[in-house]
Amino acid sequence: MKQLWTNGMIYTMEQEGEIVQAVLVEDEKILATGTLEDLQPLADEILDLQGAVMYPGFVDSHLHMIGHGEKLKRLDLTAVTSGQELLQRVQEATSKLENGQWLIGDGWNENQFFDGSVPTKEQLDTITTNPVYLNRICHHVALCNSAAFDRAGVSEATKDVAGGKFGRDSNGHLNGLLYEQAMQVISETFQQQGEAYIESLVHSLELAIEDMHRYGLTGGHTEEMGYFGTYTNPLTAYHRTVGQRKHFRVNLLRHHSVFEQMIEDNVLFDTPFIEPGAMKFYADGSFGGSTAALLEPYANEPENKGMLIHTNEQVEALVKLARTYNEAVAIHLIGDAGVEQVLTYLEKYPVPQGKRDRLIHCCYVSEQQLARMKKLPVILDLQPAFVSSDFPWVLDKLGHERTGHLYAWKTFLDEGFICAAGTDAPIEGISPFETIYAAVERKKPSATHEGYTPAQKLTRFEAVKMYTFGSAQAICKESERGLIKAGYDADFTILNRDLLTCTAEEILQTTALKTVVAGRIVYEKQFAKESHV
16 A cells, blocks of 8 residues: 655755655655655555654664663662762662562762762661662663672672772772672672563563654664673563564664674574664773773873773774674774774774774764774764763863863764764663754753853754664665655654754654654554543
8 A cells, every 4th residue: 555645844854954745655665755746646545744744764873772661660860969869769769679679770970969979888778678779870880789789799808890890988898889890790680581581671672662652763773682681581572572562673783792692593683673783892981980981081080091891902802703793893982092992903904895883972082083083984873962961070070171072973074974863771861852952052951051062063954864864874774764765664753843943942842743664653642632611
């Protein structure tokens, strides 16, 4: 059956301002675009947009979908504004649990605490004997109590792990903080196996996809194969959910710890809804946790340069491993020391023909590094919402005099880089509208200033294109996704506002009216019926 979408503002995103009157769809693909007069005679069914605005399907280029679903089920600490409030929230939550049951929380951020105080494990111990594990908003630092340490067999004598460390107070005693790879020592104790656990991951995925559909998202590039126990746990959850219970497009980045095993096991992917992605690894940590690796020390911690997760030899081995299997790499990079380490081996071992390496975040790069990056076939996977989250405190950490490119999205585009946009959910909120607002305004919604480094503001078209065509380019699918064009996948995001012309404040008020994946309406906003008295 040929369906004709018409009677709205339809942006092709091929050229700025380019619109068409109608889009003809059949068998999950766009057959043609053009005028209503030309295409209506070919249609079996008319789908009336009723003045709504249609874009190519929005795709989040970097997130952790199961993690986003898990966050929707966990104790949400993103709005907590003090250490004391955090303790109160934990006390309230654990009072509802069975004795010995884990409490998992997400999202605390000491940079928004008015008292600036991160609770210690001793303070947590005074309010509950249940094991507690609380992810910082960046997921590069966590806080836990003594019961959690006991479950994992961690004691004062436990040594730091490679690529991570256990936080300690001035007397050398554990204070409850976990940095980078030390987090896994604790988190592995509450990961499970078995059918019930897999079904819990399925539930998390369903919650995540339903939430993403509500925001008009038609797909996501996600990474979690190295978590949740063996890789078969999350992979099974994806196969049971995507394409079976939920229509969605997923590109699965494969964590370096399971990458080769997945290939040797001849893992099957349910294309075109579940597709294999690049090999993923982390170069460093986060600015929020002061673990992002820097060539020069943090301004507020003169003895701290952050942390490289892997040695040079390990990074080289990881890049070589990906190349052995003709695959690209996707690398988490925040600080310039991480960038420096990685570029050396991307230059030494070129990406296979027809693929692109993915540099994720790229929050701080030097001028010299930028020039080296331009010579490589890389895409930059950016999270514009980091600006509104990280400023102004990130300037205090790095120092106002530090040279280089800091959260320089506009510079990257102007220099000709392929750029995609994502949220890193559950780190940031899943809303593409909050991300687009951050990209074009570079400030918190409540702020009245002109934005942090306003010269780095993106245009509306640039920001939306990163969510559409940019995300397609990230996985070398730009010839079939990311545009409203004949021959492309019929993935559409249909909104109640024109993001390219509305006010900045209206971007945040935008609502998805319909989400369409492969020609199928997977979400349609339901409006409350008016009551007549």
